[in-house]
Amino acid sequence: MAGPDSTSESLDPEQIERMVDDALGAIAAAADSAQLKAVRQTHAADRSPLALANHSIGSMPKERRKDAGRLIGRARGRVNEALAARAAELEAAELAARLEAERVDVTLPVVEHPVGAEHPLTALINRMCDVFVAMGWEVVEGPELEAEWLNFDALNFTPDHPARFMSDTLFVDPPSGHTIMRTQTSPVQVRTLLDRALPVYVVSPGKVFRADEYDATHLPVFHQLEGLAVDRGITMGDLKGTLDHLAKAMFGDIRTRLRPHYFPFTEPSAEVDLECFVCHGSSVGDPERPCRACRSEGWIEWGGCGVVNPRVLVAAGIDPNVYSGFAFGMGVDRTVMFRNNAPDLRDFVEGDVRFSRSLVGGAR
Template identity: 75%
Template sequence: MTGSPTSSDAARPVDEARIAELVDAALAAIAAAGTTAELKQARVAHAGDKSPLALANRAIGSMPPDQRKAVGRVVGQARGRVNQGLAARQAELEAAELEATLLAERADVTLPVELHPVGAMHPITALIDDMCDVFVAMGWEVAEGPEVEAEWLNFDALNFTPDHPARFLSDTLFVEPVDHHKLLRTQTSPVQMRAMLSRELPVYVVSPGKVYRADEYDATHLPVFHQLEGLAVDKGITMGHLKGTLDHLARSMFGDVRTRLRPHYFPFTEPSAEMDLECFVCHGESVGNPDRPCRTCRSEGWIEWGGCGVVNPRVLRAAGIDTSVYSGFAFGMGVDRTVMFRNNAPDLRDFVEGDVRFPRSLQGGAR
């Protein structure tokens, strides 16, 4: 180390000139230290217990009393200058080393990098959000209800007769004991009844959620799936309002697509209809054309989307609504099948297997 003291330094007489030499040597060694490790060596050599200044401080005790005060002041000031130099150089070196470390370890945060596996919103959740957004934009309310439902709300209030096939154990999952009349809801329609019973008229609600059926688990059926149903009850509601609402929803989900209504029967609506979408793959060109078959619509040109109709007056009366003043419409469609339509997903089981690769593969098309 440059400027390091030698063992002969301690043998020299202690005087102000000698103390000044020791201070200069210490400050030179401190200034020459290029790293904190070198500075540590300079600290030990010039400010440690065996350094010349420390030995000079201990030698004060053996001096005549009349010299101790003057020499003690000189030595104390000298040691203070050395300690101040050490502290200042320590701060400089630590700052320089930190800057060098940060420079060496810096990362370009603008580079694309995937540190952890990235998940994806489930396509069913994404589509439910999109469909609800369409209705919220029209001023409708999103309503939810329990999945374990009373049999009266799920069937009786919706005009299902006691012998209706949907109420059989082969179709409906009842919660034991059966005589408590509790079941896993087979549709989200009970939420509509709850809305009519709890809200002031007019009512405009859309209700998404899980529903349960005693169905087989295969490529086209699930015992647990998702529906989105809507209900509007107001003065002067007609089938035309229903058609316009569903056309707007279809265009929001599928773009410029044609729709049609086919007569059908549901206990809770009268008149009732099934809504079909023009096949957005073949646009009807596969009908009667064996050279261009369409797997999506099975060459029929149309895809069944959901049921709808004008609310049956019996359902309104069950909710205590005056049918001479108010009328309404209701509709419902399967969200899972809608995702299949939009993304050509071949197997419903992929929706529930939990493989993150599936929602990732549909991430671009599900929203």
């Protein structure tokens, strides 16, 4: 219904009442919130009949404006109250309908959504770190993008050492920038020696990178855990005792042995072997009882170790006549393989949660 003529001198109360009745009827007939919104636009917005009637008050004689304003105000108030009441009714009804539609019968059987699993590498790294934290050591980490000096020079690698060739190390362009993807976590140990006061007892787990093939026994990205102890009076015997303790924590009652080897950053150096945890050496020399785990050799190679080379201490500004230390490192991926008899390293990076579920119990 159109609003009153703006030139009129007064407003017809019957006309205003019809506007209110029209609005109240439309409000009552609104079946949902969308319809009520349309009713609000038609009967209560700025271009509604009552709003236009209110605008016309300005053209009336001054003495009549008060009564006209009171009349329009009461009318608009009735409409707004009706709108608010109907809105509350519709919202309650729609909420009840939605809750009914979404109601779940908890007595019915349901298919559970599968949950994730902690990766066995993460689980084992945490466990290995716990062993050292319990001994009072500290876990330290460092960047995976590393300076060539920290990865090689500070660790006594000569400029022509094969490990520095692009066939083994991943250099970041340009190679003249001497920045690489770290090939070991040993640079973290160098950073620790440069930044901290002695004594130092730290382990450094993390990813390392090599230009290796992607196959069942090699990955271009794998994980290491390395340890470093520098203090007064450190000997090879301290190293052997530490490795024995770690091996027993990881594999139970098992022996270790050290075989002479060479590493640029330790002198003397050794390879660490584990007594075969499958045959415990019983398969050696017995062709009728072969062992696939150790290939009937009785021992499984685990990692490398040695007494810290004095040149490494000097590079870190430490007097080798006062301090000595030992270092060791082993591949976490292969340790998980040893503990769980996992046949293929590629399973570790395929992202299949079934693989993690099958091994994580053994890695804890």
